[in-house]
Amino acid sequence: MDWFLVLSSLIKISGFTFLVILPFVALSSLAERKVSAYIQDRVGPNRVGVPLTIFGAKKDFPLFGLVQPLADGLKFILKEDLTPKHVRKFYFWLAPALTMVPALLTCAVIPFGSYLNIGGREVKMVIADLNVGPLFTFAIASLGVYGIVLAGWASNSKYPFLGGVRSSSQMISYEIALGLSVVPVLMVFQELNLGMIVEEQDKNGWLLLPLWGEGLSWQRWVLLVPMVISFVVFTIAMFAETNRMPFDLPECETELVAGYHTEYSSMKFAMFFLGEYAAMIIGSGLIVTLFLGGWSIPFLPTAELAKTTWWMGLLHMGCFLTKVAAFIFFFMWVRWTLPRFRFDQLMRLGWVFFFELALANVFLTALILMIVKR
Amino acid sequence: MPQPLFYLFVAVMLGFGAAVVLLRNPVSSALSLVVSFAGLAALYVSLNAYFAGVLQVLVYAGAVMVLFLFIIMLMDIREEQRRRINKVAVVGGAALVVGFVVQLGGVLAGYEAGRKPLDRVPLQLTEAAEARRAAGNVSPGITADLERGTLPDTKLVGEALFTRYHLQLQMVGVLLLVATVGVIVISRREDRVVSGRGE
Numbered sequence: 001m002d003w004f005l006v007l008s009s010l011i012k013i014s015g016f017t018f019l020v021i022l023p024f025v026a027l028s029s030l031a032e033r034k035v036s037a038y039i040q041d042r043v044g045p046n047r048v049g050v051p052l053t054i055f056g057a058k059k060d061f062p063l064f065g066l067v068q069p070l071a072d073g074l075k076f077i078l079k080e081d082l083t084p085k086h087v088r089k090f091y092f093w094l095a096p097a098l099t100m101v102p103a104l105l106t107c108a109v110i111p112f113g114s115y116l117n118i119g120g121r122e123v124k125m126v127i128a129d130l131n132v133g134p135l136f137t138f139a140i141a142s143l144g145v146y147g148i149v150l151a152g153w154a155s156n157s158k159y160p161f162l163g164g165v166r167s168s169s170q171m172i173s174y175e176i177a178l179g180l181s182v183v184p185v186l187m188v189f190q191e192l193n194l195g196m197i198v199e200e201q202d203k204n205g206w207l208l209l210p211l212w213g214e215g216l217s218w219q220r221w222v223l224l225v226p227m228v229i230s231f232v233v234f235t236i237a238m239f240a241e242t243n244r245m246p247f248d249l250p251e252c253e254t255e256l257v258a259g260y261h262t263e264y265s266s267m268k269f270a271m272f273f274l275g276e277y278a279a280m281i282i283g284s285g286l287i288v289t290l291f292l293g294g295w296s297i298p299f300l301p302t303a304e305l306a307k308t309t310w311w312m313g314l315l316h317m318g319c320f321l322t323k324v325a326a327f328i329f330f331f332m333w334v335r336w337t338l339p340r341f342r343f344d345q346l347m348r349l350g351w352v353f354f355f356e357l358a359l360a361n362v363f364l365t366a367l368i369l370m371i372v373k374r
Numbered sequence: 375m376p377q378p379l380f381y382l383f384v385a386v387m388l389g390f391g392a393a394v395v396l397l398r399n400p401v402s403s404a405l406s407l408v409v410s411f412a413g414l415a416a417l418y419v420s421l422n423a424y425f426a427g428v429l430q431v432l433v434y435a436g437a438v439m440v441l442f443l444f445i446i447m448l449m450d451i452r453e454e455q456r457r458r459i460n461k462v463a464v465v466g467g468a469a470l471v472v473g474f475v476v477q478l479g480g481v482l483a484g485y486e487a488g489r490k491p492l493d494r495v496p497l498q499l500t501e502a503a504e505a506r507r508a509a510g511n512v513s514p515g516i517t518a519d520l521e522r523g524t525l526p527d528t529k530l531v532g533e534a535l536f537t538r539y540h541l542q543l544q545m546v547g548v549l550l551l552v553a554t555v556g557v558i559v560i561s562r563r564e565d566r567v568v569s570g571r572g573e
Contacts, residue, residue: 091401130424131424131519131524131525131526131527131528132424132425132428132528135425135428135429135432135528136428138432138436139428139429139431139432139435139436140431142431142432142435142436142437142440143408143431143435143436145436145440146405146408146440146443149440149443149444149447150401150405152447153401153447161447164447165444165447165448168440168443168444169444172437172440172441175436175437190515191515192528192529
């Protein structure tokens with residue numbers, strides 16, 4: 001058995017999940033409040049810092065409110081964990097876990113860096129280097145519906161049930177657009193391995209920014225039309241899949257109180273919250289990987305350099321995280337700018353507009369590839 | 375795959391498969407079937423068939439069973455749990471299972487290629503790549519993958535579907551379209567009756 005492989009895999013799994021995704025969740029919950037505050041011309045949470053007053057000092061050290069997520073987490077743990085009498089207990093307990101686990105599992109195939117040179121060995125910065133990357137993500141993400149459906153059903157009351165039903169129909173509908181919109185991308189790359197998709201973009205220009213390498217050819221610029229359509233459909237479907245504004249109808253408070261998690265409290269609610277944010281982060285990661293070049297630095301094809309030097313690998317990881325953070329900011333920007341859709345509008349948009357658009361886009365891409373490449 | 379893992383996933387698959395039939399609560403049954411599918415997907419993956427494994431989760435666990443659960447949630451579960459066990463059906467079902475197992479055993483006992491353990495039959499990727507080159511290198515992507523030493527199972531499935539089974543694929547597509555149209559027709563007719571009564 002190759003101990004180096006086992007050890008590096010373990011470090012990658014624990015490192016990426018617990019040192020990147022979960023802190024990102026905490027920070028994006030703070031960022032959400034800050035961004036919403038700036039958009040609404042408020043200040044946002046800016047008090048929680050190092051509590052020096054406990055030790056007898058005159059003033060706390062505020063630290064721009066950066067410790068707020070820690071305080072939030074502590075509050076969740078200390079709140080009463082109430083299980084109402086009327087719920088179906090086993091599924092009531094199972095549902096939060098079923099929301100969070102798939103959201104975290106999908107990160108296994110996303111390449112969060114190129115290579116890291118550790119003691120002369122190249123370590124690929126992806127947990128599972130599968131040849132079915134995007135399909136794996138969709139498969140596991142589609143399991144996330146169970147958590148929400150079960151939460152709605154197990155709560156055994158009306159608002160959560162309606163939220164659960166809404167959510168499952170919404171997610172099933174938009175999964176079609178999501179899956180179809182990624183087909184043109186795979187047709188262009190002719191590859192299902194996310195790591196190799198990113199390396200290709202590193203060499204020949206990002207899918208949406210073909211400005212270096214082979215990307216400067218006119219063929220790529222013609223292909224940009226279906227790729228932009230794919231990008232738009234994929235991003236919007238991702239908003240619907242993660243139940244984010246403007247498609248957050250499953251937990252729309254003006255109609256459904258809090259939707260499927262109405263009956264939940266304390267850490268169980270926190271797990272839904274965590275799952276939603278983790279799904280948003282992984283979704284951003286997937287969009288960045290497919291369309292925006294993953295870890296690659298614009299205009300500088302540096303995959304080969306990362307195999308020999310240690311600092312380039314770290315730089316690539318930083319580049320990936322920066323892009324993901326920027327995309328998360330975009331998610332938040334949309335949430336606090338656009339009003340919520342009505343449910344029938346949402347379903348009509350999914351089935352009548354995005355489904356057809358994604359399907360037509362597949363044929364358009366095939367046509368362009370046939371004329372241009374051969 | 376190491377043997378303990380194989381037995382673990384087989385146990386998961388068969389155990390939860392039995393739970394589908396044995397549990398009284400329809401929601402529990404449906405979820406047991408999902409776990410059983412997950413075990414089956416793991417077995418596919420252990421045979422290097424990543425694509426089939428992922429599709430098992432994506433299509434069956436992620437889409438079909440969600441719709442099942444959706445419908446089960448809308449019906450009265452209490453009534454389902456109160457229903458008496460039909461003894462004839464149980465005996466008939468058990469007889470069917472026994473018959474099937476005997477038949478399966480008969481087939482497997484006569485299957486000579488199955489006697490070789492999987493790790494004694496390595497994938498001959500370079501040979502396959504050479505054969506493809508010799509045959510005119512129709513899909514260069516597959517050949518490149520084989521030469522790199524990875525099994526391009528997704529691409530191979532795609533190639534088979536769009537060349538060898540082209541007609542069958544289109545027939546299945548038409549069949550699904552007919553079913554979809556049929557569903558719409560049935561649901562619309564009911565709608566007209568209801569509205570007619572209202573007038």
